[in-house]
Amino acid sequence: MPFARTALSHRRFFSKTASLSRLDFSLAHGTRLAHTMRPLTPSDLNPAVIDVQYAVRGELAIKAEALRVQLENKFHGLPFERIINSNIGNPQQKGLDQPPITFGRQVAALMEYPPLAEIVKDIWPADVLARAKELRDEIGSVGAYSHSKGVPLIRKSVAKFIEERDGYPVDPEDIFLTGGASAGVSLLLNMLITPTKSGVLIPIPQYPLYSAALAQFSGIPLPYHLSEVDGWSTSLHEIRAAIEKAEKDGAHPRALVIINPGNPTGALLDWATMESIVHLCEEHSIVILADEVYQSNLHSPDTHPFHSFKQVVRRLNSPVPLFSFHSISKGVTGECGRRGGYFECTNISDEVRALIYKMVSVGLCPPLSGQIGVDCMVRPPQPGDPSYPLWKTETDCTHAALAQRTKLMAQRLNALPGISCVTSPGALYLFPKVELPDAALKEAERLGKTPDTLYSLELLDETGICVVPGSGFGQKDGEHHYRLTCLCPGVEEYVDALENFHLLFMKKYGAIN
Known part of the structure; x- marks a missing residue:
């Protein structure tokens, strides 16, 4: 019996040793054992991730990038020579090329490389050098x-x-700098949503971040x-x-x-509507999230001025909680x-503000380059400063270009059969409505696409112009839109292509016929 037990023990030892040897060999030679871990699949992830949609960088943008790669081939076979990204408000993107403001770039350069100050001290304006020194000291x-x-x-x-x-x-303590306005929006929505079926009222059409x-x-x-x-006005009834x-x-x-x-839409709220919204939110204990990132994109400021919700809330002496967002x-x-922006807290308790601070601390801090951009945006050169004449020329030229392009595009689109387009008094976009024929609706159904996606895809294939289908922003049943930016230079040629395609x-x- 002792011999039998010893023999059995030896067999177990040699069997275990052999298994370990196979494992060592597998690890050493990069081979796999029979039992391997299965790959990560979407079903292993938070199911909420599957439901997230962001049309601005969705199907159309992905296809546009594929076509951009195809254009690099000399014999690409496409009926256009470049992609025009009219799908996103990205002013300095290659091909749109909105000139950056010199003052902000000079300050940023000195912050990135302080020894540059000695090199340019007799070349660059004194107020640029002074701003960079003030920021660097801080x-x-x-x-x-x-x-x-x-x-x-x-x-x-x-x-x-x-x-x-x-x-x-x-109070500066009510100000939180963020990595763009989007970061602040996401943070606060995350904090406001509770397990008790929390809802957030969003405009339709809306920016798909929300x-x-x-x-x-x-x-x-x-x-x-x-x-x-009514010009995309906000309806209290709705x-x-x-x-x-x-x-x-x-x-x-x-x-x-x-x-x-x-x-x-580019629509601007009037003062009376804003007052009514504040009173409605008081009545139902609703927090206001005021996305005001386009507040300086005004094409007709004399007839269509911007009013902030902060101003309305303060003038009404309202207790309504308000978060206001802005961005560079x-x-x-x-x-x-x-990635620079901020949000301001109005009528927010110290306890809630402390919790917001705790949550932003998890992300450590917003990007420093974005924070410097915010400072240059909210504290631009003033009359009498050395940088002011150039700053004024640059900002005036950009405002004039956007206003001219917006007006021309709206006029030309409205002249086309089957298109109606509200002229935008603000922001960077137009949102024309397209009356699509029945045959196009049937073709979209056959392809499993929304009708405005079919229209937008064919526009991209024929012209290289990338827009966003209206379904990505929301629209009434049976209606079809697309959003395009008013940032494109050479607007006459651009609109010619839109007209011919349509x-x-x-x-x-x-x-x-």
Whole structure:
């Protein structure tokens, strides 16, 4: 019996040793054992990720990039020579080429490489050198973390900017600098959505950041339609109806999103409507999220001025909680890639503000290059400063170009059969409506596409112009739109291509002879 037990033990030892040898051999030679871990699949991820959609960089943008690669081949066989990215408000993108503001770039350069100051001290304007020194004394190296809410000096500059804009005092502690306005929006939506069927009222059409963030954080979108026949105006009736429907469905409206000037519509809210919205939110204890990133993109400021919700709330002495967002990505600054923005808290308690601070601290701090961009945006050169004449010329030229392109594009689009386009008084976009023929609707159904996606894909294939289907922003059933930017240089040639395509499309599908 002892011998039998010993023999059995030996067999087990040699069997185990052999298994370990196979494992060692597998690890040494990069081969796989029979039992391997299965690959990661979408079913292993948070299901909310599957529901996130962001049309601005969706199917059309992906195909446009593939066509851009194809164009690199000398014998590409495409009926155009370049891709025109009219799908996204990205002013300095190659091909759109909005000139950056010199003042901001010079300050940024000195912050990135301080020894440059000695090289350019007799060449660059004195106010540029002074601003960079002031920021450098406050920040130190741009390679270091800042305060999680942003550099205190820059938050003071933002507070002063808002005070001068609205005429009411601002506490710099109410200012949070962010990596673009989108980062602030996502943070606050995440904090406002609770497990109790939280809903957020969003305009239709809307910038798809909001629907995407709600999907990510398991919030409920509560759409309210803007009135296209009234210039994409905001209807209190629509908002009330959306609130009533939400409450009937068991959802709890937590916040109301207002995009002013509008994206994708460019519409501006008037003072009376804004007052009514504030009173409505008081009545239903709803937080206002005021997306005001296009506040300086005004094509007719004398007839269509911008008013901030902060100003309305303060003038009404309203207790309504308000978060207001701004960004360096838009306006005449157009520094999208630097990721700079801020949000201001109004009527937000110290306890809630402390929780917001805790959450932004998780991300350590917003990008320093973006924070410097914010300072240059809210504290531009003033009359009498050495940099002011060039700054004024550059900003005036950009405003004039955007206004001229917007007006011309709207006029030309409205002259086409089957297209109606509200002229935009603000922002960077137009959102024309297209009456698509029945044959096009049937072809879209056959291909499993929305009709405006079919139209946009064929536009891209024939002209190289990339737009975003209206279905990506939301629209009424049976209506079809697309959004295009007003950033493209050579606008006459650009609109010529749009016109020629539209006429051929309508002829192809039997709408015109």
